[in-house]
Amino acid sequence: MALDRIAAAASSDAGGVDPALLGDFLPAVVAATAGGRRLRKRELEACAASGRLAAVRGVALRALVDLYLSAAWRLWRDVPEVAAGDAERVRGAALAVLRAADDGVAALVEGFQLARADVIRLQESVKHDVMEALLAGGQQAIEATGPAADIGLTLSGPVAVLVVRRPAGFGGPDTAAAPGRLERALQGRHGDAQPLTLIRSGDLVCVFAAPDAAAVQSVRDVVTRELDEQTRSARDGRSWRGAVSSPRIGAAAVRTSHDEARYALDLADRLALEQPVVDARDLTIYRVLLQDLPAVHDLVRSTLTPLTRARGGAGHLIETLDAYYATGCVATETAARLNLSVRAVTYRLARVAELIGRDPADPAERLTLHAAVTAARLLDWPATAFD
Known part of the structure:
Protein backbone atom coordinates (compact mmCIF):
# COMPACT_ATOMS: atom_id res chain seq x y z
CA MET A 1 0.00 0.00 0.00
CA ALA A 2 1.56 3.34 -1.10
CA LEU A 3 1.04 5.39 2.02
CA ASP A 4 3.41 8.11 0.82
CA ARG A 5 1.30 8.54 -2.31
CA ILE A 6 -1.87 8.82 -0.23
CA ALA A 7 -0.23 11.37 2.08
CA ALA A 8 0.93 13.48 -0.88
CA ALA A 9 -2.54 13.44 -2.45
CA ALA A 10 -4.15 14.41 0.88
CA SER A 11 -1.66 17.26 1.20
CA SER A 12 -2.72 18.52 -2.23
CA ASP A 13 -6.38 18.30 -1.19
CA ALA A 14 -5.63 20.41 1.91
CA GLY A 15 -3.90 23.18 -0.02
CA GLY A 16 -0.32 22.02 0.37
CA VAL A 17 -0.19 21.37 4.12
CA ASP A 18 3.01 19.49 5.00
CA PRO A 19 2.15 15.75 4.76
CA ALA A 20 4.67 15.09 7.54
CA LEU A 21 2.00 16.40 9.93
CA LEU A 22 0.18 13.11 9.36
CA GLY A 23 2.92 11.43 11.36
CA ASP A 24 2.07 7.74 11.80
CA PHE A 25 -1.67 8.30 11.38
CA LEU A 26 -2.00 6.26 8.18
CA PRO A 27 -0.11 3.17 9.44
CA ALA A 28 -2.12 3.39 12.67
CA VAL A 29 -5.41 3.39 10.75
CA VAL A 30 -4.27 0.42 8.67
CA ALA A 31 -3.33 -1.52 11.82
CA ALA A 32 -6.59 -0.61 13.57
CA THR A 33 -8.63 -1.69 10.56
CA ALA A 34 -6.80 -4.99 10.26
CA GLY A 35 -7.23 -5.71 13.94
CA GLY A 36 -10.84 -4.55 14.11
CA ARG A 37 -9.96 -2.15 16.91
CA ARG A 38 -9.88 1.54 17.71
CA LEU A 39 -6.75 3.67 17.80
CA ARG A 40 -4.66 3.04 20.90
CA LYS A 41 -3.66 5.63 23.46
CA ARG A 42 -0.15 6.16 22.10
CA GLU A 43 -1.54 6.51 18.57
CA LEU A 44 -4.00 9.15 19.76
CA GLU A 45 -1.21 10.92 21.63
CA ALA A 46 0.77 11.03 18.37
CA CYS A 47 -2.22 12.73 16.66
CA ALA A 48 -2.42 15.25 19.49
CA ALA A 49 1.31 15.94 19.14
CA SER A 50 0.82 16.60 15.41
CA GLY A 51 -1.97 19.04 16.31
CA ARG A 52 0.32 20.91 18.71
CA LEU A 53 3.07 21.08 16.10
CA ALA A 54 0.66 22.43 13.49
CA ALA A 55 -0.56 25.14 15.88
CA VAL A 56 2.98 26.30 16.59
CA ARG A 57 3.70 26.42 12.86
CA GLY A 58 0.62 28.53 12.26
CA VAL A 59 -1.23 25.96 10.14
CA ALA A 60 -4.96 26.69 9.84
CA LEU A 61 -7.09 24.19 11.73
CA ARG A 62 -9.47 23.77 8.78
CA ALA A 63 -6.56 22.81 6.51
CA LEU A 64 -5.16 20.42 9.11
CA VAL A 65 -8.47 18.60 9.53
CA ASP A 66 -8.84 18.47 5.74
CA LEU A 67 -5.42 16.79 5.52
CA TYR A 68 -6.44 14.01 7.92
CA LEU A 69 -9.91 13.43 6.50
CA SER A 70 -8.62 13.38 2.93
CA ALA A 71 -5.94 10.90 3.95
CA ALA A 72 -8.58 8.70 5.63
CA TRP A 73 -10.99 8.49 2.69
CA ARG A 74 -8.15 7.92 0.23
CA LEU A 75 -6.73 5.18 2.46
CA TRP A 76 -10.07 3.40 2.77
CA ARG A 77 -10.11 2.46 -0.93
CA ASP A 78 -6.75 0.70 -0.61
CA VAL A 79 -7.07 -1.27 2.63
CA PRO A 80 -6.90 -5.05 2.01
CA GLU A 81 -10.34 -5.67 3.51
CA VAL A 82 -11.96 -3.40 0.90
CA ALA A 83 -9.87 -4.84 -1.94
CA ALA A 84 -11.08 -8.35 -0.98
CA GLY A 85 -14.55 -7.35 -2.12
CA ASP A 86 -16.50 -9.23 0.58
CA ALA A 87 -19.48 -7.05 1.55
CA GLU A 88 -19.27 -7.84 5.25
CA ARG A 89 -15.55 -7.16 5.38
CA VAL A 90 -16.02 -3.90 3.42
CA ARG A 91 -18.62 -2.71 5.92
CA GLY A 92 -16.35 -3.63 8.80
CA ALA A 93 -13.39 -1.86 7.20
CA ALA A 94 -15.49 1.25 6.55
CA LEU A 95 -16.60 1.41 10.17
CA ALA A 96 -13.04 0.86 11.40
CA VAL A 97 -11.59 3.59 9.17
CA LEU A 98 -14.35 6.06 10.05
CA ARG A 99 -13.96 5.39 13.76
CA ALA A 100 -10.18 5.73 13.56
CA ALA A 101 -10.52 8.98 11.59
CA ASP A 102 -13.04 10.29 14.11
CA ASP A 103 -10.85 9.46 17.12
CA GLY A 104 -7.67 10.64 15.43
CA VAL A 105 -9.10 13.99 14.32
CA ALA A 106 -10.62 14.57 17.76
CA ALA A 107 -7.19 14.08 19.35
CA LEU A 108 -5.61 16.21 16.62
CA VAL A 109 -8.00 19.12 17.25
CA GLU A 110 -7.59 18.89 21.01
CA GLY A 111 -3.82 19.06 20.70
CA PHE A 112 -4.11 21.98 18.26
CA GLN A 113 -6.47 23.95 20.49
CA LEU A 114 -4.40 23.44 23.63
CA ALA A 115 -1.23 24.52 21.85
CA ARG A 116 -3.03 27.47 20.25
CA ALA A 117 -4.22 28.61 23.66
CA ASP A 118 -0.62 28.44 24.90
CA VAL A 119 0.54 30.49 21.90
CA ILE A 120 -2.16 33.09 22.49
CA ARG A 121 -1.29 33.34 26.19
CA LEU A 122 2.37 33.78 25.26
CA GLN A 123 1.49 36.46 22.70
CA GLU A 124 -0.68 38.29 25.22
CA SER A 125 2.13 38.14 27.74
CA VAL A 126 4.60 39.55 25.21
CA LYS A 127 2.12 42.27 24.18
CA HIS A 128 1.57 43.22 27.80
CA ASP A 129 5.31 43.42 28.45
CA VAL A 130 5.88 45.50 25.31
CA MET A 131 3.06 47.88 26.19
CA GLU A 132 4.31 48.35 29.76
CA ALA A 133 7.84 49.00 28.50
CA LEU A 134 6.64 51.55 25.94
CA LEU A 135 4.52 53.38 28.50
CA ALA A 136 7.41 53.38 30.98
CA GLY A 137 9.40 55.46 28.50
CA GLY A 138 13.13 56.01 28.44
CA GLN A 139 15.51 53.12 27.94
CA GLN A 140 12.81 50.50 28.60
CA ALA A 141 10.80 51.81 25.67
CA ILE A 142 13.83 51.83 23.37
CA GLU A 143 14.64 48.22 24.32
CA ALA A 144 11.05 47.24 23.45
CA THR A 145 11.52 48.29 19.80
CA GLY A 146 12.61 44.80 18.71
CA PRO A 147 9.89 42.84 20.55
CA ALA A 148 7.31 45.34 19.27
CA ALA A 149 8.41 44.66 15.69
CA ASP A 150 8.12 40.91 16.35
CA ILE A 151 4.41 41.33 17.11
CA GLY A 152 3.82 43.63 14.14
CA LEU A 153 4.22 47.17 15.52
CA THR A 154 6.93 49.14 13.73
CA LEU A 155 8.17 52.13 15.73
CA SER A 156 10.55 53.57 13.15
CA GLY A 157 7.76 55.70 11.65
CA PRO A 158 5.03 57.93 13.11
CA VAL A 159 2.99 56.23 15.83
CA ALA A 160 -0.11 57.47 17.65
CA VAL A 161 -1.85 56.31 20.83
CA LEU A 162 -5.60 56.08 21.26
CA VAL A 163 -7.11 55.78 24.73
CA VAL A 164 -10.76 54.85 25.30
CA ARG A 165 -12.56 55.17 28.61
CA ARG A 166 -16.01 54.23 29.84
CA PRO A 167 -17.61 54.57 33.31
CA ALA A 168 -17.81 50.81 33.77
CA GLY A 169 -14.25 50.34 32.52
CA PHE A 170 -13.02 47.72 30.10
CA GLY A 171 -12.15 44.14 30.97
CA GLY A 172 -15.51 42.92 32.25
CA PRO A 173 -17.44 40.03 30.66
CA ASP A 174 -19.05 42.38 28.14
CA THR A 175 -15.81 44.03 26.95
CA ALA A 176 -13.00 41.52 27.62
CA ALA A 177 -12.88 40.64 23.93
CA ALA A 178 -12.74 44.29 22.82
CA PRO A 179 -8.94 44.44 22.25
CA GLY A 180 -8.87 41.38 20.00
CA ARG A 181 -11.93 42.40 18.01
CA LEU A 182 -10.58 45.90 17.56
CA GLU A 183 -7.18 44.65 16.37
CA ARG A 184 -8.82 42.36 13.81
CA ALA A 185 -11.04 45.18 12.56
CA LEU A 186 -8.10 47.56 12.22
CA GLN A 187 -6.00 45.02 10.35
CA GLY A 188 -8.86 44.28 8.00
CA ARG A 189 -9.72 47.88 7.14
CA HIS A 190 -6.31 49.55 7.15
CA GLY A 191 -3.47 47.09 6.78
CA ASP A 192 -0.67 49.41 7.84
CA ALA A 193 -2.29 50.30 11.17
CA GLN A 194 -0.28 47.49 12.87
CA PRO A 195 -2.17 47.91 16.15
CA LEU A 196 -1.13 46.88 19.64
CA THR A 197 -4.29 46.93 21.73
CA LEU A 198 -4.62 46.07 25.41
CA ILE A 199 -6.70 46.92 28.46
CA ARG A 200 -4.63 48.89 30.98
CA SER A 201 -5.99 50.16 34.29
CA GLY A 202 -9.52 49.87 32.94
CA ASP A 203 -8.75 51.91 29.81
CA LEU A 204 -8.55 50.48 26.30
CA VAL A 205 -5.17 51.54 24.90
CA CYS A 206 -4.26 51.17 21.23
CA VAL A 207 -0.82 51.99 19.82
CA PHE A 208 -0.82 52.10 16.01
CA ALA A 209 1.22 53.24 13.05
CA ALA A 210 0.05 56.69 11.90
CA PRO A 211 1.83 57.47 8.60
CA ASP A 212 -0.72 60.10 7.58
CA ALA A 213 -4.01 61.77 8.52
CA ALA A 214 -5.99 59.16 6.57
CA ALA A 215 -4.55 56.36 8.72
CA VAL A 216 -5.49 58.17 11.93
CA GLN A 217 -9.00 58.92 10.67
CA SER A 218 -9.44 55.29 9.62
CA VAL A 219 -8.57 54.12 13.13
CA ARG A 220 -10.98 56.65 14.66
CA ASP A 221 -13.78 55.44 12.37
CA VAL A 222 -13.16 51.76 13.06
CA VAL A 223 -12.94 52.30 16.81
CA THR A 224 -16.23 54.22 16.78
CA ARG A 225 -18.03 51.53 14.80
CA GLU A 226 -16.65 48.57 16.72
CA LEU A 227 -17.09 49.97 20.22
CA ASP A 228 -20.57 51.28 19.47
CA GLU A 229 -21.50 47.79 18.34
CA GLN A 230 -20.08 46.23 21.50
CA THR A 231 -21.14 48.72 24.18
CA ARG A 232 -23.96 50.94 23.00
CA SER A 233 -27.51 50.39 24.23
CA ALA A 234 -30.68 52.00 22.99
CA ARG A 235 -31.48 53.27 26.48
CA ASP A 236 -28.10 54.65 27.54
CA GLY A 237 -26.63 55.80 24.21
CA ARG A 238 -22.87 55.92 23.77
CA SER A 239 -21.16 54.82 26.98
CA TRP A 240 -17.55 55.55 26.07
CA ARG A 241 -15.23 58.32 24.91
CA GLY A 242 -11.84 58.16 23.18
CA ALA A 243 -8.94 60.46 22.42
CA VAL A 244 -6.07 60.05 19.98
CA SER A 245 -2.66 61.64 20.39
CA SER A 246 -0.53 63.50 17.89
CA PRO A 247 1.66 61.13 15.82
CA ARG A 248 5.27 60.90 17.01
CA ILE A 249 8.28 58.90 15.87
CA GLY A 250 10.15 56.41 18.05
CA ALA A 251 9.50 54.10 20.96
CA ALA A 252 10.45 56.72 23.54
CA ALA A 253 7.62 58.97 22.32
CA VAL A 254 4.85 56.46 23.05
CA ARG A 255 4.65 57.47 26.71
CA THR A 256 4.30 61.14 25.76
CA SER A 257 1.55 60.25 23.30
CA HIS A 258 -0.25 58.15 25.91
CA ASP A 259 -0.16 60.99 28.44
CA GLU A 260 -1.39 63.43 25.79
CA ALA A 261 -4.34 61.19 24.85
CA ARG A 262 -5.34 60.74 28.50
CA TYR A 263 -5.18 64.49 29.12
CA ALA A 264 -7.26 65.09 26.00
CA LEU A 265 -9.84 62.67 27.39
CA ASP A 266 -10.03 64.69 30.61
CA LEU A 267 -10.50 67.91 28.63
CA ALA A 268 -13.16 66.33 26.43
CA ASP A 269 -15.07 65.21 29.53
CA ARG A 270 -14.91 68.67 31.07
CA LEU A 271 -16.05 70.31 27.85
CA ALA A 272 -18.72 67.63 27.22
CA LEU A 273 -17.61 67.37 23.61
CA GLU A 274 -19.89 65.38 21.31
CA GLN A 275 -17.26 63.62 19.19
CA PRO A 276 -16.81 59.95 20.18
CA VAL A 277 -13.03 60.12 19.51
CA VAL A 278 -11.39 63.52 19.88
CA ASP A 279 -8.02 64.47 18.38
CA ALA A 280 -5.60 65.87 20.95
CA ARG A 281 -4.35 68.35 18.36
CA ASP A 282 -7.81 69.92 18.21
CA LEU A 283 -7.62 70.62 21.95
CA THR A 284 -4.23 72.35 21.91
CA ILE A 285 -5.76 75.75 22.59
CA TYR A 286 -7.34 74.45 25.78
CA ARG A 287 -4.04 73.01 26.95
CA VAL A 288 -2.39 76.37 26.31
CA LEU A 289 -5.18 78.09 28.19
CA LEU A 290 -4.56 75.96 31.27
Missing part, protein backbone atom coordinates in the same frame (compact mmCIF):
# COMPACT_ATOMS: atom_id res chain seq x y z
CA GLN A 291 -0.78 76.16 31.31
CA ASP A 292 -0.75 79.33 33.47
CA LEU A 293 -3.35 78.54 36.09
CA PRO A 294 -2.86 81.67 38.24
CA ALA A 295 -3.46 83.86 35.18
CA VAL A 296 -6.51 81.78 34.17
CA HIS A 297 -7.92 82.05 37.69
CA ASP A 298 -7.52 85.82 37.52
CA LEU A 299 -9.21 85.91 34.10
CA VAL A 300 -12.23 83.97 35.33
CA ARG A 301 -12.55 85.89 38.60
CA SER A 302 -12.13 89.34 37.10
CA THR A 303 -14.48 88.65 34.20
CA LEU A 304 -17.21 86.35 35.46
CA THR A 305 -17.49 86.85 39.25
CA PRO A 306 -20.34 89.40 38.87
CA LEU A 307 -22.45 86.62 37.33
CA THR A 308 -22.64 84.91 40.72
CA ARG A 309 -25.03 87.70 41.83
CA ALA A 310 -27.66 86.53 39.33
CA ARG A 311 -30.74 84.74 40.62
CA GLY A 312 -29.89 81.04 40.60
CA GLY A 313 -26.16 81.70 40.42
CA ALA A 314 -23.77 81.96 37.49
CA GLY A 315 -24.22 78.43 36.08
CA HIS A 316 -27.10 79.03 33.68
CA LEU A 317 -25.56 82.25 32.36
CA ILE A 318 -22.20 80.57 31.72
CA GLU A 319 -24.02 77.73 29.96
CA THR A 320 -25.81 80.27 27.77
CA LEU A 321 -22.59 82.08 26.89
CA ASP A 322 -20.85 78.81 26.04
CA ALA A 323 -23.66 77.74 23.70
CA TYR A 324 -23.80 81.25 22.19
CA TYR A 325 -20.14 81.18 21.23
CA ALA A 326 -20.31 77.55 20.11
CA THR A 327 -23.07 78.46 17.61
CA GLY A 328 -21.21 81.46 16.20
CA CYS A 329 -23.17 84.00 18.26
CA VAL A 330 -26.51 83.06 16.65
CA ALA A 331 -29.31 83.45 19.18
CA THR A 332 -31.76 81.17 17.36
CA GLU A 333 -29.29 78.28 17.25
CA THR A 334 -28.33 78.91 20.87
CA ALA A 335 -32.00 78.69 21.84
CA ALA A 336 -32.40 75.41 19.94
CA ARG A 337 -29.31 73.92 21.58
CA LEU A 338 -30.50 74.88 25.08
CA ASN A 339 -34.20 74.09 24.44
CA LEU A 340 -35.11 77.69 25.26
CA SER A 341 -37.02 80.40 23.47
CA VAL A 342 -35.05 83.04 21.59
CA ARG A 343 -36.52 85.59 23.96
CA ALA A 344 -35.11 83.73 26.96
CA VAL A 345 -31.65 83.63 25.34
CA THR A 346 -31.64 87.34 24.53
CA TYR A 347 -32.79 88.10 28.07
CA ARG A 348 -29.92 86.08 29.53
CA LEU A 349 -27.37 87.76 27.24
CA ALA A 350 -28.70 91.16 28.27
CA ARG A 351 -28.46 90.14 31.92
CA VAL A 352 -24.80 89.10 31.38
CA ALA A 353 -24.02 92.47 29.82
CA GLU A 354 -25.73 94.22 32.73
CA LEU A 355 -23.81 92.29 35.39
CA ILE A 356 -20.30 92.30 33.93
CA GLY A 357 -20.38 95.49 31.90
CA ARG A 358 -19.35 93.70 28.70
CA ASP A 359 -21.53 92.97 25.68
CA PRO A 360 -21.18 89.27 24.70
CA ALA A 361 -21.95 90.16 21.08
CA ASP A 362 -19.31 92.89 20.85
CA PRO A 363 -16.35 91.57 18.77
CA ALA A 364 -13.97 93.57 20.95
CA GLU A 365 -15.19 91.75 24.08
CA ARG A 366 -15.83 88.33 22.53
CA LEU A 367 -12.31 86.88 22.79
CA THR A 368 -11.94 87.71 26.50
CA LEU A 369 -15.41 86.48 27.39
CA HIS A 370 -15.11 83.30 25.32
CA ALA A 371 -11.73 82.47 26.92
CA ALA A 372 -13.10 83.12 30.40
CA VAL A 373 -16.20 80.97 29.81
CA THR A 374 -14.11 78.13 28.37
CA ALA A 375 -11.73 78.26 31.32
CA ALA A 376 -14.67 78.27 33.73
CA ARG A 377 -16.01 75.10 32.13
CA LEU A 378 -12.61 73.41 32.18
CA LEU A 379 -12.12 74.29 35.85
CA ASP A 380 -15.74 73.61 36.87
CA TRP A 381 -16.14 77.16 38.15
CA PRO A 382 -17.98 78.38 40.19
CA ALA A 383 -18.85 74.95 41.64
CA THR A 384 -15.13 74.48 42.34
CA ALA A 385 -13.54 77.43 44.12
CA PHE A 386 -10.01 78.60 43.24
CA ASP A 387 -7.27 78.66 45.88
